[in-house]
Amino acid sequence: MITLQAGYSLQGSAGTGADITYTVSGDSVSSGTDTFEVLGQGQLGTTAAAMLSAGGGVVPASTIYLISDIHLANTTNSGINITLYVVPSGSAAATNQLTGTFTIPANGWANYTNSGWLVFNSSGQEESIGSSTTSTGTGLNGWLDITQQVTPVLTTNSAATNLANINTILAGAKEGSIIWFPAGTYLFSGAWNSGGALPSSFTFMGSYGESYVGMTANVAGNWITANTSTGNPTAFIGMNFFSSGVQQTAGFVLEFGNSLQPIVQNCEFSGNGGTHQMFGAIGMHGTNSGNGGIIENCNFGQCNGNTIELAGGQGSTVIANCLGVGTTVSGTGAVGVSVTTTSGTANGGGVVLANNDFIGYTNNFSLSPVASTTLASVYAINCFFDQGVSNSIQLTGAGTINHFRLVGCWMTGAATMTSGSAISISTTSGGGPYGVEIDSCYILNLNGSTTSTGITATDVGDISITSCEISNWTTGVSITAANTAGATKVNMVGNVVGPSNNTSGNGTGILLNAGSVAYGAIHITANQLSGNTTANLTNSITTNAPVLPAEMIIFDNAGTGKDNYVARNTATQSVGTTVMTAVTGLTFPIVQTGQAYAFQANIPAAVTATASTGFGVAIAVPAGSTLSYAAAGGAANSKFNNVYNTATATSASQANGFLTTSGFTGNVVLNGVIGSASATGNVSVMVNAVSGSVSTAANTATIQLGAYISAWKVT
Numbered sequence: 001m002i003t004l005q006a007g008y009s010l011q012g013s014a015g016t017g018a019d020i021t022y023t024v025s026g027d028s029v030s031s032g033t034d035t036f037e038v039l040g041q042g043q044l045g046t047t048a049a050a051m052l053s054a055g056g057g058v059v060p061a062s063t064i065y066l067i068s069d070i071h072l073a074n075t076t077n078s079g080i081n082i083t084l085y086v087v088p089s090g091s092a093a094a095t096n097q098l099t100g101t102f103t104i105p106a107n108g109w110a111n112y113t114n115s116g117w118l119v120f121n122s123s124g125q126e127e128s129i130g131s132s133t134t135s136t137g138t139g140l141n142g143w144l145d146i147t148q149q150v151t152p153v154l155t156t157n158s159a160a161t162n163l164a165n166i167n168t169i170l171a172g173a174k175e176g177s178i179i180w181f182p183a184g185t186y187l188f189s190g191a192w193n194s195g196g197a198l199p200s201s202f203t204f205m206g207s208y209g210e211s212y213v214g215m216t217a218n219v220a221g222n223w224i225t226a227n228t229s230t231g232n233p234t235a236f237i238g239m240n241f242f243s244s245g246v247q248q249t250a251g252f253v254l255e256f257g258n259s260l261q262p263i264v265q266n267c268e269f270s271g272n273g274g275t276h277q278m279f280g281a282i283g284m285h286g287t288n289s290g291n292g293g294i295i296e297n298c299n300f301g302q303c304n305g306n307t308i309e310l311a312g313g314q315g316s317t318v319i320a321n322c323l324g325v326g327t328t329v330s331g332t333g334a335v336g337v338s339v340t341t342t343s344g345t346a347n348g349g350g351v352v353l354a355n356n357d358f359i360g361y362t363n364n365f366s367l368s369p370v371a372s373t374t375l376a377s378v379y380a381i382n383c384f385f386d387q388g389v390s391n392s393i394q395l396t397g398a399g400t401i402n403h404f405r406l407v408g409c410w411m412t413g414a415a416t417m418t419s420g421s422a423i424s425i426s427t428t429s430g431g432g433p434y435g436v437e438i439d440s441c442y443i444l445n446l447n448g449s450t451t452s453t454g455i456t457a458t459d460v461g462d463i464s465i466t467s468c469e470i471s472n473w474t475t476g477v478s479i480t481a482a483n484t485a486g487a488t489k490v491n492m493v494g495n496v497v498g499p500s501n502n503t504s505g506n507g508t509g510i511l512l513n514a515g516s517v518a519y520g521a522i523h524i525t526a527n528q529l530s531g532n533t534t535a536n537l538t539n540s541i542t543t544n545a546p547v548l549p550a551e552m553i554i555f556d557n558a559g560t561g562k563d564n565y566v567a568r569n570t571a572t573q574s575v576g577t578t579v580m581t582a583v584t585g586l587t588f589p590i591v592q593t594g595q596a597y598a599f600q601a602n603i604p605a606a607v608t609a610t611a612s613t614g615f616g617v618a619i620a621v622p623a624g625s626t627l628s629y630a631a632a633g634g635a636a637n638s639k640f641n642n643v644y645n646t647a648t649a650t651s652a653s654q655a656n657g658f659l660t661t662s663g664f665t666g667n668v669v670l671n672g673v674i675g676s677a678s679a680t681g682n683v684s685v686m687v688n689a690v691s692g693s694v695s696t697a698a699n700t701a702t703i704q705l706g707a708y709i710s711a712w713k714v715t
Helices: 157-171
Strands: 002-003 011-014 020-030 032-043 063-074 080-087 103-106 109-113 115-118 143-145 178-181 184-188 204-206 212-217 235-237 240-243 252-255 263-266 267-269 280-285 294-296 300-301 308-312 317-320 323-325 334-339 348-354 357-359 361-368 373-380 382-387 391-394 402-409 410-413 421-426 434-439 442-444 453-460 463-465 467-469 477-483 491-494 508-514 522-525 533-538 553-557 567-569 585-588 596-603 616-622 626-631 639-641 657-662 667-679 682-690 708-713
Touching: 002 011, 011 020, 063 080, 063 103, 103 109, 103 115, 115 567, 157 596, 267 467, 308 348, 334 357, 334 373, 334 533, 357 361, 361 373, 391 402, 391 410, 410 421, 434 453, 453 467, 453 533, 467 477
Parallel strands: 143 178, 178 204, 184 212, 204 235, 212 240, 235 263, 240 267, 252 280, 263 294, 267 300, 280 308, 294 317, 300 323, 308 334, 317 348, 323 357, 334 361, 348 373, 357 382, 361 391, 373 402, 382 410, 391 421, 402 434, 410 442, 421 453, 434 463, 442 467, 453 477, 463 491, 477 508, 491 522, 508 533, 522 553
Antiparallel strands: 002 063, 011 080, 020 032, 020 063, 063 109, 080 103, 109 115, 382 391, 567 708, 585 682, 596 667, 596 708, 616 657, 616 682, 626 667, 639 657
16 A cells, blocks of 8 residues: 655656556545545656646645555557656655556556556566666566567567567566567577577577567577576477578577576477578587486477587486477488587486487487597487488497487388498497497388398497397398407397388398407397398307307397307316317207308417327217318417318218317417218317327327317308
């Protein structure tokens, strides 16, 4: 309640004359009589003038006015500034101000009651009081309708006028204000705040599918750059951004820099058709970029650069329920979601993708840490990465990738993919990504690309592929050992690598390449590998088998039979008097004509032989078998002895042979290949001491523990 004594007046002024209608109500108390009445009514002018109806516009003698309601109505389509005064006598002055200068929105109103001031827009929505003329950030606050300000952003304004006006509004808005864009299309001629960071942190809100922000110039940089100094989040909700009549050549629509907890929800980014594409949509670059950020329920299209780029020290960034289309009228967008690090910054990672569809990019999803940084804990679940032109998913870069997981995702290649992969793992870090898990994914070539691969891993640490369906590629899965010996560990269980989901088989199902260094453990079992046209499984590993015992097992896969059993055995006892004992060696089957097995015998330096001059590998087959032996990169003086090449053995002892290394006492690796023209039984291979250059079944020399043998199917 406002109390006016005799001789005082209530005065007011407006930014424009005769556009604000006022009504003042309250009690007139005189000589013990209290009368409730309208105390004044009229229209404000541009100069402060009395608002009371009493003579001279002042409270009469012996009277007190108790003002309980002041109603001010804006009758125009523009916001108007208002100032009220309580004047003891004479003209109004700054020392008499009852209010600061505040704005009544277009066709809105303000109301003073005993509870205080309330301001409403033309829709009856409550707003707040303040001045839009200050540049200190202490004026506007709360909910700000951009069309209702003294310098409004309007659909009818020129792009240049809107740019100037939005900069004025943002300069005067308080920290944390909500900037409201009503339904309509608002054009701007350049980057907000001259391309610099916003003066404060705000929440920008619009009506999804109805509030459009268009850029009429090629900014060649970022459109809106979030404030990073306040520590408070910047959010964009329900906004629709597009490039209007111009091709953007660089930058992002929204750049969050190093700000924490950025939020982009229910927004749309589009090129507005034609050749008027954006370059990038959302960028987060900095040590804490994207930390705690959320991007959800957004649509992306017509971006020629990276649509979403997280570069720096991300942490707990979530991208969910988004659709990104990489195909543009002038080509293909670079990357749908790019996660990387930057030189000199902290390590990155902690990124989750859930329920998204990024389709038709050069690479739909890319991880690329720079040298000497680590990108860790990136997880995608229930996402589509379809029609990748180079690769659907790419893991690359010179840095380290740890803990990358795909669960329940779909990947295809574009019809134009010629030498790429649904999943390409090709880093230059030396050890390759570690903790790569691909589980329950559909990796299907549905678009007819002819020379592409389902999963290519040319530099990978440990990789696990389980319960996936991989079909219609030139090669389903191709794996090559990383540059670090023992780093590449392969686990493949329960997959279908062949025809599935009404899709044809691959050319080659699984290809294990020779590699240039030794593999780690390899476990490929219980997979459906039948129905591929060239080969269901090709194992080209010869000299680079795993360096540890019992770590190469390829067994029980449909489409290859049990004849592809691959295992390692360690000598656990002295050889004794016979070289034929399978218990102390390795026995594997040859059950099909034309098969061949490679083997590798490893004799560590700590192992010594007694009563001998070296070590040898004993090969035993049943009588009646026809065998051929060939060396495969063994020691310089390795040779076969007592071997009947391509001849049918007439006795078991006649078929026994040794690949020997005379004169060595340890740290020896022997290699060989055993082939069969007609199979009649099993082959046994074992390490034994060799006395001289020829060994017989009667050799009584012994060998200490520690030597072991690997064997694997070649054809």
